[in-house]
Amino acid sequence: MFFVIGLTIILVALACQAAPQQRRQQKAQVVYSCTVPNTVALTFDDGPYIYLPDVVNALVAAGVKGTFFFILQVFDEGGCIYTPAMVSNVLYAYNHGMQVASHTWSHPYLTSLSQDQVVSQMSQIDLAIEQITGALPAFMRPPYGAFNDGVLQAAAARNQTVVVWDFEWVIVRTIYRKSEPLKIFALGPTSSGDSTGASPAQQMASYDALVARRPNTVLSLEHEVYETSAHEVIPYAIQKLKGAGYNLVTVAECLGMQPYQFVSAPMAQQAVSCTKFLISIPPSFTDFFNCMKPGNIPSTWHC
Numbered sequence: 371m372f373f374v375i376g377l378t379i380i381l382v383a384l385a386c387q388a389a390p391q392q393r394r395q396q397k398a399q400v401v402y403s404c405t406v407p408n409t410v411a412l413t414f415d416d417g418p419y420i421y422l423p424d425v426v427n428a429l430v431a432a433g434v435k436g437t438f439f440f441i442l443q444v445f446d447e448g449g450c451i452y453t454p455a456m457v458s459n460v461l462y463a464y465n466h467g468m469q470v471a472s473h474t475w476s477h478p479y480l481t482s483l484s485q486d487q488v489v490s491q492m493s494q495i496d497l498a499i500e501q502i503t504g505a506l507p508a509f510m511r512p513p514y515g516a517f518n519d520g521v522l523q524a525a526a527a528r529n530q531t532v533v534v535w536d537f538e539w540v541i542v543r544t545i546y547r548k549s550e551p552l553k554i555f556a557l558g559p560t561s562s563g564d565s566t567g568a569s570p571a572q573q574m575a576s577y578d579a580l581v582a583r584r585p586n587t588v589l590s591l592e593h594e595v596y597e598t599s600a601h602e603v604i605p606y607a608i609q610k611l612k613g614a615g616y617n618l619v620t621v622a623e624c625l626g627m628q629p630y631q632f633v634s635a636p637m638a639q640q641a642v643s644c645t646k647f648l649i650s651i652p653p654s655f656t657d658f659f660n661c662m663k664p665g666n667i668p669s670t671w672h673c
């Protein structure tokens with residue numbers, strides 16, 4: 371009898387302790403801006419894509435870092451993160467010290483999906499990144515920056531922080547909206563300047579204007595999937611921001627947080643052994659592609 375009463379008291383006490391924790395984790399933290407002074411986090415969405423190595427090379431050449439938010443069904447119709455070329459690009463970013471993070475499976479408006487679909491969108495890209503790199507992302511970005519309570523609850527259940535941004539290239543709508551981040555969602559469906567026809571010159575001018583304002587921090591949105599972005603605008607932005615004295619770091623670094631929930635050996639050892647050809651200087655792409663033949667991708671990896 372006393373045992374039963376004692377056990378009941380212990381269980382009630384544990385439940386009371388657990389309840390506040392569950393409430394705290396109910397919705398994920400949403401980040402609009404960096405918190406570490408004088409940092410810039412350049413973020414690149416919608417890859418991996420063919421221009422990724424060029425973007426990484428521009429960052430490496432400048433001695434800085436960036437963050438890549440990947441999707442599973444990549445930019446080209448029928449594309450897939452699990453193709454050998456895209457696996458190599460993911461590893462190219464990761465092995466050069468860039469942060470990799472989640473941007474969903476197929477880039478939908480998460481706010482229009484059922485909760486099960488939201489969870490599926492998040493879990494499949496997390497699994498892909500974890501399988502390819504061995505690292506489970508601690509950050510995710512909802513496509514179009516669109517989220518609701520269900521999205522935040524799903525992210526919280528995955529122990530992930532939701533990242534939006536406070537600067538993008540959109541000329542016609544707004545250039546810098548750090549002071550009013552909630553308007554991002556009030557505006558409804560959005561897209562960045564590079565996908566709404568802003569010319570490279572306009573996009574570069576927006577960085578000139580940003581540097582002229584000299585905010586304390588910047589969390590910038592770019593897309594690695596546009597040729598002019600990768601080859602003209604991003605290199606310009608890197609030099610412009612670095613020249614202004616900013617520290618260009620990853621999203622995790624600009625927040626003083628950890629980029630991954632854990633880092634372990636990639637599930638495909640073949641992929642690991644192939645990376646040595648990429649991180650050699652100069653990279654040996656011939657050896658890499660000989661190593662990373664389609665048959666070397668595990669059959670369970672598919673989009």
Ligand SMILES: [Zn+2]
Pocket residue numbers: 415416473477513514
């Ligand atoms: Zn996107």
